[in-house]
Amino acid sequence: MNLHDDTVRVLKRYEGQPELREIYLAHLAAHPDGMWKACGAGHVTASALVIDPERGRVLLTLHKKLGMWLQMGGHCEPADGSLAAAALREATEESGIPGLTLLPGGPVQLDRHAIPAPCHWHLDVQYAASAPPGAVEAISEESLDLRWFEYDEVAGVADGSVVRLLARTRAALSERVPG
Template sequence: MSLHTDAIHVLKGYEGSHDGQAELRQLYLDHLTAHPDGMWKSCASGHVTASALIIDPERGRVLLTLHKKLGMWLQMGGHCEPGDPTLSRAALREAREESGIEGLTLLGSGAPVRLDRHPIPAPCHWHLDVQYAALAPAGAVAAISDESLDLRWFAYAEVPEVADDSVVRLLERTRAALV
């Protein structure tokens, strides 16, 4: 199965109905139908990306990266690569590369936690982000990557003070999935 086919399968199975998620799901599916290259950075009208919020529920904290280009505290994530067999594996790869943490596992059944569409500078116009949550193994030690200015654990209550609404909503959905 191709990554494009996997993304369609994942999105068709995504059941998020909160805060416009059903509409976003359909927008993503329409985009992939119209753009066979819709998984890749080269698709100028927008492309699917994969991200993962790394969470340590035992300590009530999440790991965020201070993105080098955007200067914002965000979850780990980015562009899909030709070697990614699935969207969830792309999210885990990005999380591992940007955090330095081995042994991350996706929360629950490994399904996405939410979707987020955000504008980006030209030549592309949109990231259609499929957002997952990844559990950090006990004793995980993070290491900053070339893509980050900083990497830091934040208590759940601190996230709204440092991150944008997208990250806050991702944390809310992730915490709801933990219950």
């Protein structure tokens, strides 16, 4: 299965945000190149919020081009075997943390946002990744800074998309914990 087909499969299984999900699916149906940066109408991106649930914190990157605190993520690459693999690759590259694991259950959230020309839209499929115990981050060339924030600090530094992603991630975590 190629990355385009995998992404369609992932989106069809994703039960949240039905209107936005349909926009993503329609985009991919209309644009066979809709996974790639070269698609001028917009393209799918993959990201992951890196969390340390035991310490109640999240790792954010100060994006070099945007100057905003964001989750790790970016463009899909032809070598990515799946959308989840793309998100995990991006999170690992940008956090410098080996051994990240995506939370089971697929994407946590979709976020469609405008970007400057020549492209028009990023159709971001957002996952969450758990950091292994004792994880040590390492800043990448794509970041101005990389920092752990307590859950309750995120709203003070990040935009609404990241705040919603954290809230959905915490809800997904609480659903996994018995009792």
